[in-house]
Amino acid sequence: MAQADGLKAALCALAAHPEPVILDAAAVQRVDTAALQLLAAFVRDRRLAGRAVRWQAPSAALAGAARLLGMGPMLQLEGAGR
């Protein structure tokens, strides 16, 4: 949560990027609901705008947290390459 503001800023900067965005999440060791919520909004906004987001090897911590919160499908984490 402490870094949520930073994450938001970073995601906002990417939000309107015309190219597909690839999120490298291999190094995520801990994640909280606040962060996942931002990511979910980011992925959704991009999708609604017809722009792609792809995950690069999301870590077990991220996938696990998303699964626990039932947010896997929203984040389009399923089927993401490890």
Added chain:
Amino acid sequence: MTVDLTQFHDAFFEESFEALDAMEAALLKLDVGAPEPELINTIFRVAHSIKGGGATFGFSEIASFTHSLETLLDELRGGTMPVSPEVSELLLKSVDVLRAMLRAVQASQPIDAQRVSDLQFDLEVVIARRNAPSPAAAATDTAPAADAAPDRSPRWQIRFRPYREMIARGNDPLRLFRELGELAEVRVQVDAQSLPPLKDIQPQDCHLAWTLEVAGRICEQEIRQVFDWAEGDCELVIQPIPAEPPESVPAPSAAAEPAARHDAPAPPASRPVGATPAGGATRSEPPAKSESTLTVLADTGSIRVSVEKIDELMNTVGELVITQAMLSQLGGRCEGPQAEQLRAGLAQLERNMRELQESVMRVRMLPISFVFSRFPRMVRDLAHRLGKQIELKLTGEQTELDKTVLEKIGDPLVHLVRNCIDHGIEPPEKRLAAGKSAAGTVHLDASHRGGNIAVQVSDDGGGLDRTRILAKARERSLVGPNDALSDPQIYELIFLPGFSTVEKTTDLSGRGVGMDVVRRNVKELGGKIEVASEAGRGSRFTITLPLTLAIIDGQSVTVGTETYIVPLISIVESLQLKDTQVSRLSGQGEVFSFRGDYLPIIRLHALFGVEPRTRVLHEGLVVIAEGDGRRIGLFVDDLLGQQQVVIKSLQANYGHIDGVSGATILGDGSVALILDVPGLIRIASMRAAA
């Protein structure tokens, strides 16, 4: 965390009383020997939730007593003890004792400790007797929960909607879900409907909500403990996912449970995960059960609203009706291009007002079963004590009437039913000798009749004893020795204060209080009571009551400058008399012929001392009104319109006037008296007698 628990007391009492009613009803249905498991469960749940509430609120006597009760019920539930007549009697007594305890606590009065401990002792004896022959019982006591668990593997649905600030307060749903996942199998569905666009998100706010499905051996208590920390930061609804149709038994622990969470905060972090505290294992089932019925209750979409709030609403609606009448009156006089539109709008307003009024009235309506439900127990006990066999028949229980009326009709009905059983129904041998079945029938019936509700109490007993009533009345010089009275007149005598024909007073009735009180109560409600009886066949008391005490449909009539309201329900018709119809009878005043009948005329201007527009009968109008089975003609100047009027009590604001039942405020702000037709008829007959 300290929470003022007293705020939950009222709800606890109210729900406990309701639950006890349910328990009593279930007990009465309980077949000795072959009890239905569901009934025992119902009874058990009541005891259990009262115990929980009692403990939570520190009513230790209640908690202790219900604990004994619960132990006994548990034996019954497990089938290790048969339901004997003795046990059934004991349980019924327990209901009484619990009611008395709750009432005492509610009124902050001391509990009758002797009575409680006596009964508790009896309960313990029965339990001990059952346990004595098999010492293994204690050992097996812990086993049933585990054994019973497979067929009751509960599934729960949790609707969890954190408030925005929950995350900022350090409660991460992720942690809660992780913990829950360690207890049971969890399926999560997230609701991101209210997740704003990324740029609008406050990263500290939580915009998500979840629905979780939990399956596994977990009870609601355990789930709640997981969410303990988040409590106050979220909306949380925990519901069982029923494998079978949910039971609709009122569970009284609504107030107790949330409070319990305040009371005993068990930090989830320090709680050994997956292991229930010792002792909790055997008792973990029941709370889940009782909570489940609670949520089912909530699911039926009803809420508890205090009567004051509804009365306030009623009052406001009443004022609105007056305002609307005022506007209609104004609108009727308007002229000009927009007058038509205005009138159309006002007509619409009137329709809506009427609907609103009816809806608000319906809120106050309750089925009469609320009153009827107390009779099965009462009849059973009375019959038992008097050595009579009585069958109670209840019909029309769903008939609805105003809560105020409902509350006040209970006692009169109790009197009547007691009378039927005590005086009406004969002992079995006498009945058999008379060629009737040994068991007498007491029949309670309720039905709507126009704007009224009729409640009948009838029996197939011996009927009222005409000669004895008359003899008693003569003895008391209520009737002259040579007066010839008709049957209805004789039956009327029983409503006189202090009248009783029973030589030997029992502790049930015959103390000379009763029927006069019954009649007074009924009259206070604007109703009437009539009696019909047939020797050897039984008697029938009919109480007719208005559906509501607040609003009536009225016909406004004018006399001179005054306006009066005649209740529409008592109007037969209105007509202009011809000279030839009217005749003066000596000693009877004026009468007129109406469909072969002669009806007395009451000149309202003379009665109320108002200067009329005309004193000539055929120049004005006569309103034929009916009450108490008799008709009169009310002579008035003119008829105005029909309208709903809000009754304002004259007695409360001024004083009683014969022939007037109340007053109302008209659209123009003036006060109109509401005529009491039965009262006017009495005046007419008094005048005829004079």
